[in-house]
Amino acid sequence: MNGDPQAGLLFRTSRTVRTMERTFGNKVRRNGHERAGPVSKSLEVHPMNEERLDEMLVTELAHSVVEQAAPEELPLFSAISNAYWNDPKSLERGAGRDEMLGFGVDAAIVLVTPVALSVAREVTEIIVEHIREHFKEASKEVIGTLVERIRGRGGGRREEPKDKQPGVEANPGVPRLTDEQLRQVRELAETKARQLALPPEKASLLADSLVGSLATA
Amino acid sequence: MAREAPGVARKPRPSPFAFPSDTTFRFALLIAAVLGATLYIWNWIWTAVGSDHRDISDAVRECIPISQQGLAAAGAFRSCINEIYVDSTWWMLGGVALVLGTATAIALLWPRVKERRAGFRLLSSEDAPQVRKTLGELAKEAGLLSEPRWVWNPLGRAATAVAFGHPGRYVIGLTGGLIVRHTTDPSGFRAVIRHELAHIRNHDVLLTYATLSLWYAFLIAAALPFVLTLFDEGQFIFSILWRFLVLALIVYLTRNAVLRSREIYADLRASVSDREGALSRVLSQLPRQSSHPLRRLLAVHPSPEQRETVLRDTRPLFELGLITAFAAGLTAMINFDSVFSFLSLWISDPIDSGQLAALVFAPLLVGVVGMALWRNCFVALTEGTSPRAVWPLALALTAGLAIGPELSLAESVDGDNSSLFSGLLRGGGIVWVAALILLVWLLLGWIASCASLWLQTLAADSPRKACAAALLVAAGVLTIVLGAYFTLLELSPVIAASTSATALQHEQVSGVIWVGPRWMWQTLMDPTALLIIRQPLIPLALLLLWLLPLAAALIRHRRTGGALWAFLDPNGRIDVDRPSVELRRPLLVGAATGLACLLVYGLYRSFNHSFVSWNTRLTDEFVLGFYFWQVIIALACQALAAGLAAGLARGAARVPEALCAATVTGSMGALGIVAGSTVGRCVEPLSIRPGPCTWTVSLDFTWDVWRQVIAQGSVTALAGALIAIGLVGLRTSTRHQALEKAQASG
Numbered sequence: 006m007n008g009d010p011q012a013g014l015l016f017r018t019s020r021t022v023r024t025m026e027r028t029f030g031n032k033v034r035r036n037g038h039e040r041a042g043p044v045s046k047s048l049e050v051h052p053m054n055e056e057r058l059d060e061m062l063v064t065e066l067a068h069s070v071v072e073q074a075a076p077e078e079l080p081l082f083s084a085i086s087n088a089y090w091n092d093p094k095s096l097e098r099g100a101g102r103d104e105m106l107g108f109g110v111d112a113a114i115v116l117v118t119p120v121a122l123s124v125a126r127e128v129t130e131i132i133v134e135h136i137r138e139h140f141k142e143a144s145k146e147v148i149g150t151l152v153e154r155i156r157g158r159g160g161g162r163r164e165e166p167k168d169k170q171p172g173v174e175a176n177p178g179v180p181r182l183t184d185e186q187l188r189q190v191r192e193l194a195e196t197k198a199r200q201l202a203l204p205p206e207k208a209s210l211l212a213d214s215l216v217g218s219l220a221t222a
Numbered sequence: 223m224a225r226e227a228p229g230v231a232r233k234p235r236p237s238p239f240a241f242p243s244d245t246t247f248r249f250a251l252l253i254a255a256v257l258g259a260t261l262y263i264w265n266w267i268w269t270a271v272g273s274d275h276r277d278i279s280d281a282v283r284e285c286i287p288i289s290q291q292g293l294a295a296a297g298a299f300r301s302c303i304n305e306i307y308v309d310s311t312w313w314m315l316g317g318v319a320l321v322l323g324t325a326t327a328i329a330l331l332w333p334r335v336k337e338r339r340a341g342f343r344l345l346s347s348e349d350a351p352q353v354r355k356t357l358g359e360l361a362k363e364a365g366l367l368s369e370p371r372w373v374w375n376p377l378g379r380a381a382t383a384v385a386f387g388h389p390g391r392y393v394i395g396l397t398g399g400l401i402v403r404h405t406t407d408p409s410g411f412r413a414v415i416r417h418e419l420a421h422i423r424n425h426d427v428l429l430t431y432a433t434l435s436l437w438y439a440f441l442i443a444a445a446l447p448f449v450l451t452l453f454d455e456g457q458f459i460f461s462i463l464w465r466f467l468v469l470a471l472i473v474y475l476t477r478n479a480v481l482r483s484r485e486i487y488a489d490l491r492a493s494v495s496d497r498e499g500a501l502s503r504v505l506s507q508l509p510r511q512s513s514h515p516l517r518r519l520l521a522v523h524p525s526p527e528q529r530e531t532v533l534r535d536t537r538p539l540f541e542l543g544l545i546t547a548f549a550a551g552l553t554a555m556i557n558f559d560s561v562f563s564f565l566s567l568w569i570s571d572p573i574d575s576g577q578l579a580a581l582v583f584a585p586l587l588v589g590v591v592g593m594a595l596w597r598n599c600f601v602a603l604t605e606g607t608s609p610r611a612v613w614p615l616a617l618a619l620t621a622g623l624a625i626g627p628e629l630s631l632a633e634s635v636d637g638d639n640s641s642l643f644s645g646l647l648r649g650g651g652i653v654w655v656a657a658l659i660l661l662v663w664l665l666l667g668w669i670a671s672c673a674s675l676w677l678q679t680l681a682a683d684s685p686r687k688a689c690a691a692a693l694l695v696a697a698g699v700l701t702i703v704l705g706a707y708f709t710l711l712e713l714s715p716v717i718a719a720s721t722s723a724t725a726l727q728h729e730q731v732s733g734v735i736w737v738g739p740r741w742m743w744q745t746l747m748d749p750t751a752l753l754i755i756r757q758p759l760i761p762l763a764l765l766l767l768w769l770l771p772l773a774a775a776l777i778r779h780r781r782t783g784g785a786l787w788a789f790l791d792p793n794g795r796i797d798v799d800r801p802s803v804e805l806r807r808p809l810l811v812g813a814a815t816g817l818a819c820l821l822v823y824g825l826y827r828s829f830n831h832s833f834v835s836w837n838t839r840l841t842d843e844f845v846l847g848f849y850f851w852q853v854i855i856a857l858a859c860q861a862l863a864a865g866l867a868a869g870l871a872r873g874a875a876r877v878p879e880a881l882c883a884a885t886v887t888g889s890m891g892a893l894g895i896v897a898g899s900t901v902g903r904c905v906e907p908l909s910i911r912p913g914p915c916t917w918t919v920s921l922d923f924t925w926d927v928w929r930q931v932i933a934q935g936s937v938t939a940l941a942g943a944l945i946a947i948g949l950v951g952l953r954t955s956t957r958h959q960a961l962e963k964a965q966a967s968g
Contacts, residue, residue: 077405078398081376084349085398088341088376095341095377105481106421106430107384108414109508109523115406116379116399202379 058148059133060090065155066125066218067118073214074207075117085118096123096201114202121211124197128190128215132182155218182219191216234794236604238490238539240787241597241689245480245487247589248546249429251553252476254582256440257318258557259469261564262631263448264317268310270451281306304567311567317444325439329431333387340384342373342395349374353404357394360412363495364419370394374401383414385421389428394418409500413492417501420491426484430477437473461634468629469556476549481522486532486539493533494790505530536790540601541610542594544618550590551622552629554583558708559632572713573757577705584704585697591619592669592693599673600685603798604788612670616663623662623704624655642711654711661703664940669696671874672771678801679774682785688774695766702763706754713750720750727846734838735847738854746853746934755933756926764936768808768881771874775803802872808879811870812886815863819891822855823898827908839910848910852898853931856891860884860935861942868943869950877943884939885932892928 064086071078078085089096096119114120136148182190191212198208285302336342347354354372361369370385370392378397387393394415404411421427445466452459493501508526511517518525524532532538562579569575595612602609627633628643642658645651669692676688710717721744728743737743745751754760785796830839830848838844867883868876896919902908904915 075402078402080350081398081401085376088343092341104382104384105522106386106418106426106484107523108382108417109485109505109526109529114379114399115381116377116397116402118398119377119379 058152059129062133062148062152062155063122063126063129064090065152066129066215067121069155069218070121070125070211070214071118073217074121074210078116078118082118085116086122089119089122093123093126096120114204114207117203117207117211120198120201120203120208121215123201124194124211124215127197128194128219131190131193132219135186187216187220190219234789234791235534235536236540236601236794237788237790238487238536238597239790240600240684241593241686242589243424243483243487244542244546244590244593244597245483246425246429247586247593248476248480248550248553249433251550251583251586251590252433252473253436254586255469255553255557256436256473257321258560258582259631260318260321260440260444261314262557262560263444264314265310265560265563267317267447267451268313272313273309278306300570304570307567311564314564320443321436321439323439324443325432325436328438329388329435332431332435333391333393336386337373337393337395340395341375341377342393343375345372345374345396345401350401350404353401356404356408356412357415360415360419364416364423366392366419366422368392370419370422372396374398381410381414383418385418385427386431387427388431392422392427394422407500409496409498410504413496413501413504416492416495417488420488421484424484424487424491426481426488430481430484433473433477437477458634462631465629465631465634469631472549472553472556475519476553478520478522479546479549482524483539485523486529489529489533490536490539490790502530502533505533537601537605540594540597542591542598542615544614546594547591547615547618548622550587551619551624552626553622554587555623555626556630557632558583559627559630562708562712563632573706573709573754576709576712577701577757577759580701580705580708584700585694587619588669588693588697588700591615591666592696593689595666595669596673596677596685596689596693599670599677600788603674603677604794604796609670609674612666613663616659616666619666620655620659620662623658658707661707665696665700665703668699668767668771668877669693671877672696674874675771675774675801675803675878678798679777679780679803681780681782681798681800682788682796683781684787692770695763695770698759699763699767702757702759706757706760710750710754717748717750720748724748731843731847731850734841734843735834737847737850742854743850746857747850752930756929758929761929761932764881764932765885767936768878768885771878772803772805772808772882774801775805801875803875804871804879805882807870808867808882809886811867812863812883813890815859815866815883816887816890818862819856819859819887820894822859823852823891823894824908826851826855827898827902827910831902831907831909845911849895852891852895853934856888856895856931857935857938859891860888860931861938863887863942864939865942865946868946876947877940880943880946881936881939884935884942888931888935888939889928891935892924892931895927895931896924 067086068082071082132151133148136151194215195208195212198211199205203211282303285299285306288299288302345354345357357372358369370387372394374396376398379399380397381399381403383394383396383400385392385394396415400411400414403414452462455462489501489505505526510527511521511525513525523529558579561582562575565575565578566572569578595609595615599609624642624646627641633641642651642654646655672692673689676685676692680688724744724747725740727747728737728740731737731743780800782797783795785794786792788794788796834844861884863883863886864880868880871879898908899910899913900915900917900919902910903913
């Protein structure tokens with residue numbers, strides 16, 4: 006790996022995914038191709054709407070973060086994101102409880118995915134607002150393109166996804182965030198992750214992964 | 223298993239599962255206390271809304287003429303009054319049934335509600351096939367009859383789990399964080415699951431949810447309707463409210479304390495299969511908690527540090543804290559009055575009502591304290607140390623027993639300041655309190671001696687049966703003692719009247735024959751005291767008090783060495799010498815002293831025959847005085863027999879052997895008293911009153927005399943034994959000092 010952090014991360018990711026394959030069957034491989042499956046499917050059934058598009062963007066962004074920050078959680082990503090979207094506010098409620106007949110006062114937070122979803126949601130709100138301000142009528146297309154880009158950059162896949170949605174045209178004119186904006190996003194992401202009791206090192210990794218995803222999308 | 227430095231051989235840990243845990247009985251005590259409060263509340267509700275005050279007044283007025291027919295009609299008057307209040311008992315029973323029904327409904331619904339509220343969903347094989355496989359293997363390893371339902375919350379970020387549900391529907395809920403741990407830290411995952419399975423195996427889930435369901439049912443089906451009847455009660459509300467809050471606080475704090483203790487038991491159960499030491503590692507990763515005493519009191523888990531410590535050394539689990547003993551006494555007595563009042567409406571004899579009420583609480587109390595004493599003796603045996611002294615526990619328990627009634631809901635209405643604690647505050651109840659301390663101390667001392675003897679005798683064999691038998695007897699004795707004690711306390715005004723009557727009797731008898739100081743006569747001949755000690759169960763309990771420990775002498779074959787039941791780790795051994803317990807020796811001492819007692823009777827009869835005039839001997843006062851002295855002789859002989867037996871015995875067998883000898887002597891003495899009149903009529907030099915040489919003594923009289931001599935004799939025997947033990951101890955200590963002096967000089 007020659008000291009290349011990105012290569013090291015990829016190596017760790019593939020090793021963890023192999024372990025997860027053994028644990029969770031072939032779901033991991035399936036997820037590699039269908040990772041946006043639930044969202045995409047729901048988009049086929051329901052007419053494309055802004056809210057669903059935002060949700061899709063959040064999920065893709067979070068998935069991208071988890072791929073880098075906690076690859077061992079990928080097999081559970083779909084289940085966790087479904088549970089998250091069923092009740093997005095549940096994350097804000099009680100952590101660290103001393104539950105009767107539980108194992109003990111909740112141990113340090115180890116699961117990154119829910120936090121990634123929550124952070125991605127908050128960041129997405131800002132980005133979407135920014136896009137809507139600039140593109141007005143065309144914002145839907147721009148967001149769609151952003152979703153596709155984020156989806157496309159994960160796992161080394163750069164090709165156009167097969168389940169590309171009708172009406173979501175690729176728009177090379179997606180505005181890039183400035184360095185200052187990326188710095189603000191990173192700060193926001195880390196703060197939010199810490200608020201959700203993620204340990205500092207994981208919060209920092211999550212923020213880096215998120216900014217990386219946005220910067221390269 | 224806890225982590226150890228490599229190469230360090232660890233002593234096998236004594237198994238806290240060798241005996242049932244006292245915490246089960248603490249839960250049961252809470253349940254009994256809550257049901258006792260329910261009885262009181264529904265009686266109150268009946269008075270407030272279910273009864274017609276005018277009808278009751280009329281009915282009571284109709285009973286008054288019966289009370290004017292004198293003492294003989296006391297029973298009829300009581301029945302007449304009870305008849306009026308019989309409706310209230312149905313309300314009370316109905317209230318208890320309502321609370322129990324509501325509790326059952328809550329217990330059944332709780333798992334479903336909890337599952338939904340916590341965001342749990344079924345963990346299927348499709349979700350995580352390998353995780354499900356591991357969970358199945360762990361459930362099998364835990365020895366559960368059926369696998370629990372596995373659910374998970376994908377959003378649960380910490381790596382933890384929780385057990386809940388009820389028999390037939392036990393559920394273990396996992397977090398997403400824990401599922402991920404299956405991959406990242408498989409042994410840590412298994413440690414957490416083993417801990418939760420241990421909660422089910424240890425019946426913690428059942429006990430915890432049963433107690434909590436009952437408490438919530440009590441709030442809904444008793445406290446709520448009760449509060450609705452209080453609005454027009456003015457100042458009284460405060461009197462009831464603070465007591466109610468105390469009850470709630472006791473339930474809450476006891477629940478937390480018991481839960482903390484059960485967590486440690488779950489850890490230990492889990493540690494037995496945890497060969498990798500993962501549990502200890504996972505515990506060390508838990509966040510450190512505040513050490514503030516209040517925070518610790520409210521927590522339902524012990525601190526991770528404490529859990530780790532107990533994983534390495536289980537000995538702290540064999541200690542009973544003074545606060546726990548105090549709380550047990552408090553909980554047992556907090557609603558004793560309510561149960562007693564309820565039973566009094568059905569049972570006319572107050573002593574029987576008292577003992578039945580005590581039967582509800584005393585066995586549970588013995589379950590808490592008695593079990594703890596057995597456990598403490600057990601760990602002392604495995605460590606080769608002495609068990610802890612029982613007097614601090616006796617003091618703590620007595621304090622709880624004395625203060626408990628003061629906090630009862632019933633006390634808020636009675637307000638007659640007749641309780642033990644208020645009596646003590648007024649300075650008048652010191653004798654009553656001292657008597658209770660003494661009784662409790664003796665009982666706890668007996669339990670500890672019994673435990674020590676049987677544990678040493680059985681050595682490497684499990685003592686569970688002996689423990690159960692001993693605690694059953696202790697529960698019986700405590701039931702009798704508490705029942706009689708609190709009934710006597712309740713009837714103290716009657717005792718005052720009977721004491722005056724006995725004083726008058728002493729004066730009359732003293733005019734004919736010297737019968738010693740008045741207090742002595744009152745102690746032995748007071749009719750109320752005789753009524754209590756002649757309760758048929760008392761002699762039985764007194765016999766069992768020495769029979770049970772001395773039965774250890776009958777065990778011929780004993781085994782020492784490996785004792786798997788006694789340790790959590792392999793290679794644990796119990797190698798102790800057989801205790802010195804004798805059955806034949808005290809029987810012989812008792813028989814010899816009994817013969818001496820009969821000889822003294824003969825001499826006393828002969829003396830009276832020779833030196834007291836014929837006319838005097840014919841008076842009833844003389845016969846009463848003569849009987850009194852014969853009882854005194856029997857009691858003195860019992861004290862002597864007990865002293866001799868205790869002096870000859872060794873260790874924990876001293877008091878039981880003393881009581882055994884005293885019982886034999888007392889039985890012969892009682893026979894001497896009963897048979898004396900017949901012998902006197904047949905042998906002229908021994909006669910007191912003339913008559914035919916035939917057996918004319920009734921069986922009832924024989925039974926009464928034996929019970930009196932045995933019961934009162936056990937007190938003098940105990941005194942004799944304690945004096946002998948003190949003298950032996952003094953002699954041993956003097957010898958040791960002399961030996962040390964000789965060694966120092968030589």
